[in-house]
Amino acid sequence: MDTATPGNAVHPALGALALPQPYLLFLGDTIEPGFAKTAFGLRDWARDKCIGEFACSPDAVSTGLPHMRPAAAHAKGARALVIGVANSGGVIPAHWRASLVEALAAGLDIVSGMHVRLASLPDLAEAAARFGRRLIDVRSPPATIPIATGRKRSGKRLLTVGTDCALGKKYSALAIARGMRARGLDVDFRATGQTGIMISGSGIPMDAVIADFAAGAAEMLSPDAAPDHWDVIEGQGSLFHPAYAGVSLALLHGSQPDMFIACHEAGRAAILGTPGFALPDLEEVIALTRTLGRRTNPAIRCGGVTINTARLSDEDAAILLDGEADRLGLPVADPMRGGPRFERLLDQCLAP
Amino acid sequence: MDTATPGNAVHPALGALALPQPYLLFLGDTIEPGFAKTAFGLRDWARDKCIGEFACSPDAVSTGLPHMRPAAAHAKGARALVIGVANSGGVIPAHWRASLVEALAAGLDIVSGMHVRLASLPDLAEAAARFGRRLIDVRSPPATIPIATGRKRSGKRLLTVGTDCALGKKYSALAIARGMRARGLDVDFRATGQTGIMISGSGIPMDAVIADFAAGAAEMLSPDAAPDHWDVIEGQGSLFHPAYAGVSLALLHGSQPDMFIACHEAGRAAILGTPGFALPDLEEVIALTRTLGRRTNPAIRCGGVTINTARLSDEDAAILLDGEADRLGLPVADPMRGGPRFERLLDQCLAP
Numbered sequence: 190m191d192t193a194t195p196g197n198a199v200h201p202a203l204g205a206l207a208l209p210q211p212y213l214l215f216l217g218d219t220i221e222p223g224f225a226k227t228a229f230g231l232r233d234w235a236r237d238k239c240i241g242e243f244a245c246s247p248d249a250v251s252t253g254l255p256h257m258r259p260a261a262a263h264a265k266g267a268r269a270l271v272i273g274v275a276n277s278g279g280v281i282p283a284h285w286r287a288s289l290v291e292a293l294a295a296g297l298d299i300v301s302g303m304h305v306r307l308a309s310l311p312d313l314a315e316a317a318a319r320f321g322r323r324l325i326d327v328r329s330p331p332a333t334i335p336i337a338t339g340r341k342r343s344g345k346r347l348l349t350v351g352t353d354c355a356l357g358k359k360y361s362a363l364a365i366a367r368g369m370r371a372r373g374l375d376v377d378f379r380a381t382g383q384t385g386i387m388i389s390g391s392g393i394p395m396d397a398v399i400a401d402f403a404a405g406a407a408e409m410l411s412p413d414a415a416p417d418h419w420d421v422i423e424g425q426g427s428l429f430h431p432a433y434a435g436v437s438l439a440l441l442h443g444s445q446p447d448m449f450i451a452c453h454e455a456g457r458a459a460i461l462g463t464p465g466f467a468l469p470d471l472e473e474v475i476a477l478t479r480t481l482g483r484r485t486n487p488a489i490r491c492g493g494v495t496i497n498t499a500r501l502s503d504e505d506a507a508i509l510l511d512g513e514a515d516r517l518g519l520p521v522a523d524p525m526r527g528g529p530r531f532e533r534l535l536d537q538c539l540a541p
Numbered sequence: 542m543d544t545a546t547p548g549n550a551v552h553p554a555l556g557a558l559a560l561p562q563p564y565l566l567f568l569g570d571t572i573e574p575g576f577a578k579t580a581f582g583l584r585d586w587a588r589d590k591c592i593g594e595f596a597c598s599p600d601a602v603s604t605g606l607p608h609m610r611p612a613a614a615h616a617k618g619a620r621a622l623v624i625g626v627a628n629s630g631g632v633i634p635a636h637w638r639a640s641l642v643e644a645l646a647a648g649l650d651i652v653s654g655m656h657v658r659l660a661s662l663p664d665l666a667e668a669a670a671r672f673g674r675r676l677i678d679v680r681s682p683p684a685t686i687p688i689a690t691g692r693k694r695s696g697k698r699l700l701t702v703g704t705d706c707a708l709g710k711k712y713s714a715l716a717i718a719r720g721m722r723a724r725g726l727d728v729d730f731r732a733t734g735q736t737g738i739m740i741s742g743s744g745i746p747m748d749a750v751i752a753d754f755a756a757g758a759a760e761m762l763s764p765d766a767a768p769d770h771w772d773v774i775e776g777q778g779s780l781f782h783p784a785y786a787g788v789s790l791a792l793l794h795g796s797q798p799d800m801f802i803a804c805h806e807a808g809r810a811a812i813l814g815t816p817g818f819a820l821p822d823l824e825e826v827i828a829l830t831r832t833l834g835r836r837t838n839p840a841i842r843c844g845g846v847t848i849n850t851a852r853l854s855d856e857d858a859a860i861l862l863d864g865e866a867d868r869l870g871l872p873v874a875d876p877m878r879g880g881p882r883f884e885r886l887l888d889q890c891l892a893p
Contacts, residue, residue, distance in 0.1 A: 339783030339815045400755040400788045401748040431691030431794050431837050436752045439787030463691045466836075477832075484818075485783050 206327060208390045209269040209298045211238045213262035214254065217285050218246035219274040225250045227302065227384050228273025234363050235388045240267040245288040250274075259295035269298040269325070271387055279304030281313075290316045298323040302383030327386045330398045330406065337404035337443050339485050344414030347492065347538060348446035349424040350478050352468045354433065354461050356454035357497040357524070358424035359385050364495075364524030365450065366421040368535045376419040379410050381440065385423045395425050395436055403436060407443025422446065428477050429469040430460055438481060445485040448538050451475050454497040455509055471517060492538035493520035558679060560742045561621040561650045563590045565614035566606065569637050570598035571626040577602045579654065579736050580625025586715050587740045592619040597640040602626075611647035621650040621677070623739055631656030633665075642668045650675040654735030679738045682750045682758065689756035689795050691837050696766030699844065699890060700798035701776040702830050704820045706785065706813050708806035709849040709876070710776035711737050716847075716876030717802065718773040720887045728771040731762050733792065737775045747777050747788055755788060759795025774798065780829050781821040782812055790833060797837040800890050803827050806849040807861055823869060844890035845872035 212235075214228045222229070231239055232252040240262045241255040252273075259270060270292035272281070281289070281303060289299055293316045301307050307324035308314045317324050347365060349358040359382060366378040378385070380392030398406045411420040422444050426433030441449075451474045460466035469477075475491050482489035494517060498506035506523060510530055514521040520537045522530035564587075566580045574581070583591055584604040592614045593607040604625075611622060622644035628634070633641070633655060641651055645668045653659050659676035660666050669676050699717060701710040711734060718730040730737070732744030750758045763772040774796050778785030793801075803826045812818035821829075827843050834841040846869060850858035858875060862882055866873040872889045874882035 336814075337784035339812075339818055396751075396753040398752050399748070400750050400752045400791065401785060403752040403787050404784050429836060432689035432756050433753065434794055434833075434836070435755050435787040435789075435791030437787075438790045439752065442783050442786055460691075463689075466691055480829075481786075484781060484786070 206325070206331070206386055206391050206393070208300055208325060208327070208387065209323070210390050211240050211267055212269050212271045212300070213240055213257070213259060213267040213292070213297060214242040214252060214273040215270050215288065215292070216242055216244040216249045216251070217272075217274050217282070218244065218249050219276070220248055220250060222250050224276055225252075225274045227271070227275065227387060228252050230384050231271065231273060231388060238390065240265050242273075243270065243288065243292075245285060259292040259297055263296045267297060269300045272299070272301045272303060275303065281305055281307075281310060286310070286312055289313060293317055293320045293322045296320070296322070298325060300325045300327060300387060302327045302387065304328070327383045328394050328397050330394055331409070334398060334402040334409060335405045336402065337408050339442070341445065341486070342408070342411070342413045343416060344411075344418040344420065345448070346411055346420045346422060346444055346446045347448040347450065348422045348441065348444045349450045349452050349495075350437065350441070350474060351424055351427045351452040352429065352471065352474050353427050353454070353457060354430060356452060356457060357495060358452045361450055361452050361495040361524050362421045362423045363388065364527070364531070365535065365538065368531065369419055369421065369539070372535065372539075374419055375415065375417065376421060379420050379422040381410065381423045381425050392423075395440055400435065400439075403439030404443035407440045411444060424452070427460075427469075427474070428481065429474065431463050431466055441478065441482050442485045446482060446489060447486060448490055448492040449478050449482065450492050450495055450534070450538070451478065452495045452497070455501055455506070471513070491519060493522065493534040495522055495524050495534070497525070498523045499525065558677070558683070558738055558743050558745070560652055560677060560679070560739065561675070562742050563592050563619055564621050564623045564652070565592055565609070565611060565619040565644070565649060566594040566604060566625040567622050567640065567644070568594055568596040568601040568603070569624075569626050569634075570596065570601050571628070572600055572602060574602050576628055577604075577626045579623070579627065579739060580604050582736050583623065583625060583740060590742065592617050594625075595622065595640065595644075597637060611644040611649050615648045619649060621652045624651070624653045624655060627655065633657055633659075633662060638662070638664055641665060645669055645672045645674045648672070648674070650677060652677045652679060652739060654679045654739065656680070679735045680746050680749050682746055683761070686750060686754040686761060687757045688754065689760050691794070693797065693838070694760070694763070694765045695768060696763075696770040696772065697800075698763055698772045698774060698796055698798045699800040699802065700774045700793065700796045701802045701804050701847075702789065702793070702826060703776055703779045703804040704781065704823065704826055705779050705806070705809060706782060708804060708809060709847060710804045713802055713804050713847040713876050714773045714775045715740065716879070716883070717887065717890065720883065721771055721773065721891070724887065724891075726771055726891075727767065727769065728773055731772050731774040733762065733775045733777050744775075747792055752787065752791075755791030756795035759792045763796060776804070779812075779821075779826070780833065781826065783815050783818055793830065793834050794837045798834060798841060799838060800842055800844040801830055801834065802844050802847055802886070802890070803830065804847045804849070807853055807858070823865070843871060845874065845886040847874055847876050847886070849877070850875045851877065
């Protein structure tokens with residue numbers, strides 16, 4: 190395994206991050222479940238890579254995984270402690286440090302997606318050096334990313350796109366990859382954000398790549414593969430988001446998807462964080478994704494729509510999903526609800 | 542003047558680079574005019590900011606400006622030596638160093654757009670510290686760029702877009718800014734690349750900004766202004782370029798232009814550097830720019846087309862420009878040739 194930037198692990202073929210696994214999930218002293226989304230995401234989507242959980246307060250939230258100290262987790266095979274909680278400042282509070290040093294001393298690397306760089310904390314840097322462990326920030330992209338070439342690669346690719354940020358593109362991609370795998374297909378989930386990278390164990394944080402290299406990063410993320418292999422790529426942002434559309438377009442061009450899924454959240458009407466911008470219609474998202482995606486893959490097709498219906502009753506969700514499927518003439522499903530609607534969406538994605 | 546990153550100068554209001562001026566142009570020992578484009582660009586577009594030229598070989602190319610040593614240039618008011626030449630490796634050869642140290646000793650800062658960072662060269666870093674001078678890399682973006690908000694700003698904006706990279710977007714913007722100024726308008730040229738930044742004395746190198754902040758950088762570059770003030774913004778890349786479309790879209794969204802000019806080069810048929818990609822038609826560029834630009838400025842309009850006809854005879858250029866104007870129903874001009882065609886393009890840009 191090569192090392193591109195100090196402390197970060199690089200996949201020898203991809204140049205993408207390759208994280209030490211399995212994990213011990215660190216919950217700090219976080220009592221608010223909303224701040225523990227990374228830990229819950231890892232439990233739900235990478236259960237086989239999670240040995241247990243560890244907190245520094247008895248009042249902390251729990252994932253339901255076995256509670257254990259770092260030494261016990263290491264004895265059971267854990268190779269990294271993952272910081273599974275966020276807090277409003279993105280900082281690592283001083284009262285977490287003893288627990289983190291305990292993990293390093295027990296032989297675990299530390300993996301973080303927080304804003305502060307682990308190695309910038311002198312006590313952690315000193316302990317990591319002393320115990321010969323790594324401090325891995327998943328916000329750090331690979332050191333060497335080529336400029337995109339647009340060359341058509343072998344294998345098949347699916348990208349999730351969206352009407353906005355933060356409404357289900359990652360979970361849609363994870364569910365589609367899981368569904369394809371259940372059908373016996375050869376598939377890789379390709380992560381483009383911090384939580385996705387922790388779940389998959391590799392990937393590239395698209396939001397941290399220099400703009401000129403963003404499409405190149407997407408090309409690097411899904412390399413040539415066998416003709417019947419699928420890369421299911423986690424989307425980022427939205428082509429209609431006034432801050433992030435450039436990232437979304439670079440990811441679309443570099444991914445050169447054969448198939449895309451348009452993702453939406455029931456009831457969301459305005460773009461997050463930018464007052465005055467209405468959400469685009471799903472039809473607009475589908476049409477613009479086709480128009481722009483054709484530049485690097487003239488055969489691009491829409492495989493359907495996913496709608497996050499977490500806030501709706503079962504009955505209301507069913508009415509919405511079926512109504513939208515009729516209106517759009519496409520499979521529409523909530524991947525977290527699964528069922529026949531989601532299987533129809535997979536059928537459409539895999540139709541010749 | 543605040544300092545954001547060591548050695549770099551930051552405009553107090555914009556956060557964008559603000560370079561020390563006027564300049565002494567350094568030509569090294571470059572004998573190939575094609576490698577001295579920066580020096581020629583500065584002579585042609587920032588003549589009033591150039592005191593003279595300086596080379597370390599009698600055989601070097603010349604801009605025709607007075608030749609003088611750094612001390613003489615400083616006595617005439619020069620405040621920075623600008624490296625006006627490139628070479629294939631983007632490096633600063635050892636035999637240039639004595640000349641650069643002579644400039645620092647004479648009281649000049651050094652401004653470079655080369656790939657290598659000036660401060661990474663120990664002899665230059667040591668000399669800059671000793672003489673209290675700055676080493677300024679125009680490839681370095683401001684340290685703090687906000688996420689774009691999409692908020693509509695006051696004042697008027699024009700952006701140059703293109704069928705490809707490197708075919709005249711910078712010179713079109715410079716010529717339009719000059720033409721507007723000649724008509725008595727209040728106008729700023731807003732630079733987004735290295736040569737443009739050296740010409741204008743400020744700007745943001747869009748190609749070096751982290752992808753998530755690219756639209757924010759464009760917003761920062763053209764802040765609120767008086768209602769009749771024009772920002773003429775240098776475009777980057779192309780919405781059809783498989784490597785750089787994301788940068789182009791971020792720049793379009795963040796610039797929220799009222800007016801855009803589509804730029805092309807006569808005879809160019811394929812995208813530079815990415816084999817297998819045909820150039821888009823001008824109509825496609827105009828239509829897609831309108832479609833995507835509407836997201837942050839519903840009033841966006843096309844002010845015309847510029848075509849780089851440097852390789853054509855006067856007669857062939859006239860036939861091409863007039864033919865394209867008839868075909869597209871828009872003013873079409875070569876800004877380097879100027880004349881009535883270019884004045885018609887300015888008329889169209891300024892029409893209410």
